[in-house]
Amino acid sequence: MSACAEHEPLLRLLHSGAAASALRRLLDTHGGAAAALAAGRRDWASHGVDAVACTALLRPDAAALARSLSWLEAPTHHLLGWGDAAYPPLLRRIASPPAMLFVAGDADLLWRPTVAIVGSRTATAGGRVNAGHFAAALARAGLCIGSGLAAGIDAAAHQATLDAGGMTVAVLGTGPDIAYPARHRALMARIAEAGAVVSEHPPGTQPLRTHFPSRNRILVGLSLGIVVVEAAIRSGALITARLAGDAGREVFALPGSIHNPMARGCHRLIREGAALVETPTEVAETLAPLVRDLVRGLRGELASCPVEPEREAAGLPDLPDINRLWEALGHDPTGMDELLDRSGLTAAAVSSMLLALELEGRVAAEHGRYSRIGV
Structure with a gap:
């Protein structure tokens, strides 16, 4: 699926002007923006989308959608939806989290x-x-x-x-x-x-x-x-x-x-x-x-199982995905995109694991590039 095809349903929801709480309910119920859009006006209203926003969902502002899609074409521009694995976990816990976020950068x-x-x-x-x-x-x-x-x-x-x-x-x-x-x-x-x-x-x-x-x-x-x-x-x-x-x-x-x-x-x-x-x-x-609790929580979201004895003896983290990331890391600074390609892991998983490794003193981070410390 192209980036435009992936983003357009989310953008249509956002550009409708519906309250973030209503959009979160729609996304939770239907599992994604495309399914939420297909549900129809009666379903939208039942989730708290007001009449003006329902009309905007039926007749989206083409110019506004095009502007947002154009902005998202840049490789460092991102749209994080409520249902995305990359949505920041701490932000989910506040009383009124946004339904989606635009991010320029990392x-x-x-x-x-x-x-x-x-x-x-x-x-x-x-x-x-x-x-x-x-x-x-x-x-x-x-x-x-x-x-x-x-x-x-x-x-x-x-x-x-x-x-x-x-x-x-x-x-x-x-x-x-x-x-x-x-x-x-x-x-x-x-x-x-x-x-x-x-x-x-x-x-x-x-x-x-x-x-x-x-x-x-x-x-x-x-x-x-x-x-x-x-x-x-x-x-x-x-x-x-x-x-x-x-x-x-x-x-x-x-x-x-x-x-x-x-x-x-x-x-x-x-x-x-x-x-x-x-x-x-x-x-x-x-x-x-609080930092230690956050790291433990992020690591707890990853499936764990015992590692091979030689890895345990080497003192490496006890998560198989971290072992894959460790193999992808070298002593020369490596960017996030290359780590994703080498490890085959998601950006959210790699980010949380890099954080854990960095706080444990096993990874150095500088200007968005990462390298091993020690063996």
Whole structure:
């Protein structure tokens, strides 16, 4: 099946404007987008698709579909549907996960342990320095850094992570092809090349005020915890922090001067129970058990059986698929596409196993290429 044929049913569902909850129910019931589309108007309505969306499903916007299909023709552009094995597992667990995601860049990063760094768009110079310091240090510790590409703290976190050679994910409130603010177009392109740009909105979607709280829930859903660097009392960063608390994520806040209005939101979060942190190490140490739990959970999704005695003696992981991946790896850095070809495994499986091997100190990762450490 061609990429266009595979994506078009999902895109028709998305472009209908139906609520994500209704689309998830349709996909769960019918097992795929094509079957959901074939079910008909009465079935759509029974799953919560409103009348306007039902009409849009019957008479799709050809121009909008063509724009999305054209965007997906790029080899580094992806569409992850609710039923896809590659859909990020942590994101599935939030109260209102998106029915599908557009991703520019490395979609496998959405499986990695991530910490979100957020804060004021009008951050102070000191706030930007702190955001960059935390981002670079946590990235060097192996965590992926998530943020929202906004001015101020977000941009500082993304930039510092890239400069440190780390992994970063930008979650947008626009389509995956629209930088907001526009002056961050070059930064967004750099993130798409070295990390991942994510949106639940189709290409061409312009920034709307209502999109950004919705964007924040995705950032929270992809993250194990969130660090608020600077925030006013009334700010999007505080909304994001409260979403994180509601989702059971760790919430950290940096204290500041009592004379800095951008510190007052952080002080309120601390009074409400957020962890006061002064160093990146405090964040990394708190998240370490959650990272281990995440890795165990990902590995638990893979079928296990005993390995040959010589592999056990060599100390290799006890999963047969990891043995296949280990054989595919060499001491020279190897890209993901080549590993998929050599191993015959799915991208989602390889990504989770590489994460486990990397955290065990058996694999080195640099700029999207992987190599063995040791024998």
